[in-house]
Amino acid sequence: MVGAMLEEDDTAMLHSLGRHACADRLHDFLAQGARCGWCAHPIRLRGHVLNAADGRIVFSSHGFPDSVVLKACGSRTSCGVPRAPRSTEATPGT
Secondary structure (H helix, E strand, O other): OOOOOOOHHHHHHHHHHHHHHHOOOHHHHHHHHHHOOOOOOOEEEOOEEEOOOOOOEEEEHHHOHHHOEEEOOOOOOOOOOOOOOOOOOOOOOO
């Protein structure tokens, strides 16, 4: 019997799950995944935002899993959003 092959993205996800579970940060990891809709190709934002007036840090990605904020890429198919059904009925007046 031949075992199932995992895709590269699946392998990376399993490694991340294991790493965060061992570090007792699994809840944070799962919450971040949910916030970006479990997008398959999220944009990874890292760093901080400074207040222009006084240079204070007003936001930092440091407290997030892997010190990265995940933002959905915006592609509906990458985020698992189903396509709107196509109507087969004729539009009135056409």
